[in-house]
Amino acid sequence: MKIGLVGYQGSGKSTLFEWLTSVPPDPAQAHSGQSAMAEIPEPRIDQLVEIYHPKKITRASLEIVDTPGLSRTHEGNAARLALIREAGCLVFVVAAFDGSDPMSNLSSFEEDLMLADMEILTKRVERVEEALKKPVPKAEHEKLVHEEETLKIVLAAIESGEPLREARMTEEQQAVTRAFRLLSEKPRLLIVNTADDEEDPKRFTDQSTDELPIVAVPAGLELELTRMTPEDRAEFEQEMGVGGTDHDHLIRTLMDVSGQMLFFTAGEKEVRTWILRKGGTAVEAAGNIHTDLARGFIRAETMTCSDLVRLGSEREVKAEHLMRQEPKDYVIQDDDIINIKFSV
Numbered sequence: 584m585k586i587g588l589v590g591y592q593g594s595g596k597s598t599l600f601e602w603l604t605s606v607p608p609d610p611a612q613a614h615s616g617q618s619a620m621a622e623i624p625e626p627r628i629d630q631l632v633e634i635y636h637p638k639k640i641t642r643a644s645l646e647i648v649d650t651p652g653l654s655r656t657h658e659g660n661a662a663r664l665a666l667i668r669e670a671g672c673l674v675f676v677v678a679a680f681d682g683s684d685p686m687s688n689l690s691s692f693e694e695d696l697m698l699a700d701m702e703i704l705t706k707r708v709e710r711v712e713e714a715l716k717k718p719v720p721k722a723e724h725e726k727l728v729h730e731e732e733t734l735k736i737v738l739a740a741i742e743s744g745e746p747l748r749e750a751r752m753t754e755e756q757q758a759v760t761r762a763f764r765l766l767s768e769k770p771r772l773l774i775v776n777t778a779d780d781e782e783d784p785k786r787f788t789d790q791s792t793d794e795l796p797i798v799a800v801p802a803g804l805e806l807e808l809t810r811m812t813p814e815d816r817a818e819f820e821q822e823m824g825v826g827g828t829d830h831d832h833l834i835r836t837l838m839d840v841s842g843q844m845l846f847f848t849a850g851e852k853e854v855r856t857w858i859l860r861k862g863g864t865a866v867e868a869a870g871n872i873h874t875d876l877a878r879g880f881i882r883a884e885t886m887t888c889s890d891l892v893r894l895g896s897e898r899e900v901k902a903e904h905l906m907r908q909e910p911k912d913y914v915i916q917d918d919d920i921i922n923i924k925f926s927v
Contacts, residue, residue: 584860585618585646586837587670591692592652595776596676598802600649602809603834614651616666620644623838623856624831625845630892631854631920641855643845645837653695664699668764672841673771680778680803685787689773696766697741703763704741708734733759741767772840773797779804796840800828847888847920848872859915866911869923879925883909887918 588596597608597617604619622644632640648670651663667673675692677685711731715724733756752760760768775787777799784799791797805828808816838844838858845856846868859868865885870877885907886900900906915921 584671584841584843585648585669586672586674586841587648587650587667588674588676589650589667589670589692590652590676591655591678591688594652594676594678594688595680595802596652597649598806599676599774599776599800600647602800602802602806602830604647605809608649612649614662616651617649618646621647621834623834623845623858625856627847627888627892627918628854628856631847631849631888634891634896635849635851635854637849637851637854639853639855641853643856643858645834645858647837653692655691657695660695660699664696664766667696668766671769672837673766673769674837675771675773676776677773679775679781679787679799680801685773685775686790697744700763700765700767701738701741703765704734704738707763708738729755730759737765770840770842771795772837774802775799776803777801796836798833798836800833805830844915844917846915846917848922849891849920850922863915864911865909865913865915865921865923868915868921869911869925872923875927876923876925879927880911881924881926883911883913884922884924885909885913886920887916888920889918891920 588600590596600617600619601607604621606617606619609617622642625642628640628642631637648666650667650670653660653663675689677683677688677692679685708731711727711734715727715731719727736756737752737760773795775784775797777784777787779801781799781801787799788797808819811819842861843858844861844863846859848855848857857868857871859871865883866877866880869880869883886897886905890900890903890905891897894900894903894905897906909921
C-alpha cells in the first residue's frame with residue numbers, strides 16, 4: 584500500500600517526505616509525484632538476531648509518495664487528484680508554521696477531495712442511467728440497477744458532508760465503490776507542520792479523534808537535526824529546548840492508520856519482517872512471501888516472538904508445546920513468527 588503525503592502547495596510535504604525517507608525531493612518529479620521507501624522500525628528483530636545469528640537481516644519498508652500539491656485555485660488539480668487516488672492511505676500535511684489555521688486548511692482540502700469524488704460518481708450514475716434505457720440481458724440489468732442504487736446512496740452521503748469512511752456501507756456496496764478509488768474512503772492521518780519554536784503542539788494534537796489522528800511535527804527543524812552529528816544535535820536540543828519528534832513512532836503510526844501490521848520469518852539464513860493487512864490470514868501471509876507458498880499451502884508453523892525470546896530457542900518453544908500448526912484461514916497476530924509448510 585502506498586502512503587500518500589497530500590496537501591496544498593507550500594504545506595511542507597516535500598520537507599516531511601525527506602525527513603521520513605532520507606531521500607531529497609527531486610524537482611523533476613514535482614508534477615508526477617516522488618516515491619521512496621521508509622524502513623519500518625521493529626526492535627524485536629534485534630532479539631531474534633541474538634537467537635538465530637542469521638546471515639541476513641531484512642526489515643520491511645513502507646512506500647511513501649510525495650504527491651503534487653493541490654492548487655487553491657483548482658488549476659491543474661484533476662491530474663494531481665488522479666495521482667492521489669493511487670495511494671491507499673492519505674497523510675494530510677497542513678501548514679501552521681506560517682500562522683495559518685491548520686483545521687481550516689484541512690476542511691478546505693477535504694472539501695476539494697469530496698467534490699472530486701462527487702464528480703466521478705455523478706458521471707458514472709449518468710452513464711448507468713443511459714445504459715438502463717437500452718435493452719440488456721436481465722442479469723446485466725439487475726447489476727446496473729444495483730450499481731445505480733449504491734452510487735446514489737454514496738452520493739447522498741458525500742453531499743451531506745459525511746466522509747465515506749464514516750458511512751455504514753455493506754460489503755456489496757463497498758465492492759461497487761472500490762473500483763473508483765474514492766478519496767473519501769481512504770484511511771487518513773493529519774500532520775500539522777508547525778513552526779520550529781512552537782510552544783504548544785498539544786493545541787493541535789488534542790483535537791485528535793479515532794477517525795483523524797493528529798501529529799504535530801516541526802518538519803523543517805527535524806530535517807535540519809538529522810543533518811547534524813549526534814553530539815551537535817544533543818547540544819542544540821538542550822540549548823534551544825526543541826526537537827524530540829519520534830521518527831520511528833510516526834512510521835509505526837502510519838502502519839497502524841493504514842491498517843497494516845508486521846509478521847516475522849526467522850532462521851539461520853535470514854530474520855525478516857513482512858507487511859500484512861490487519862486481519863490477514865496465514866495463506867495471505869504466505870502469498871506475501873511468495874506466490875508459490877500460497878498456492879501449495881499446507882499449514883503455518885507458528886510461534887510468538889515473545890515466547891521464543893522468553894525461552895531462548897525453538898527447541899524450548901516446542902518442548903513447552905507452544906509451537907502451533909495453523910490452517911490457511913488463521914488470522915495472523917502482531918507477534919507471530921511463521922514458517923510456511925507447502926507442497927510443490
